[in-house]
Amino acid sequence: MARDHLERVVAERTAELEEANRALRETVEKREEALQRYRSLYTMLRSMCDNVPDMIWAKDLDKRYLFANRSLCENLLNAQDTKEPEGRTDLFFAERERKAHPEDPHWHDFGEICTDSDAAVVKEKRAMRFDEYGNVKGRFLFLDVHKAPFYDESGRIIGIVGCGRDVTQEKRLEQEREKAVAALRESEARFRSIFELSPEPVSLS
Structure with missing residues (x-):
């Protein structure tokens, strides 16, 4: 038993x-x-983000990068790879560039005269659009930037997501057009004054 x-x-x-x-x-x-x-999924999303020309990123509330795509690393941060920005801020990369080129105080001054757009997005709790510009690697860069709050699953803001498009050439062409239009208007005004002030008929032949 x-x-x-x-x-x-x-x-x-x-x-x-x-x-x-x-x-x-x-x-x-x-x-x-x-x-x-x-x-x-991460591999697919990483590949998608790294194959677009626009800059794409995510930051925490302390402005440290959580994600940075290839375009951002190559064209703004001058990072070694897409992993290097994680846990670091824009200031880290800006100071590194300045130390590498002490002879040129304007080598990297991108964003210094722009509004703190990250703080604005967190305060407003909505997507916003900004013009951000300055020198990067000694070259003037103008970005059309879109930013939005980054929420977690509980609906709490944990950072900022953003994308930026290089519109430097478009802005340069726009300025040239504006100068050409202004010059044309000035020329028209000058000729008009000649006709109006002249006591005798003016011949253009």
Whole structure:
């Protein structure tokens, strides 16, 4: 009797352990599948962001980068790769550039005279658009920037997401057009005054 009871207890415990092991294996497999899906999704999103010409980023509330795409790293931060900005601020990269070129105080002054747009977005709690400009690697850069609050799953603001498009050439052409229009209007006004003030008919031949 005692032996039969012991065998039943052992069998029951063995069955319980086997069930626990099966449940544990299922949990591990599900987590591994979820992790693989996450990795695949991250790889796809990273590839998408790195293959567009616009700059894309996300920052926490202390202005430290959580994410930076290739265009931002190459064209604004001059970062070594897309991982380097994580946990660092714009100031880190700006100071590094300035130290590397002490002979040129305007080598990197991007954003110094612009509004603190990150703070404005957090305060207003809405998407906003900004003009941000300055010198980067000794070259003037003008960005058309869109920023929005970055929310977590509970609806709490945890940072800022943004994108920027290089519109330097467009702005330069716009300024040239404005100068040409202003020069044309000035010329027209000058000729008009000649006609109006002249006591004799004026011939243009």
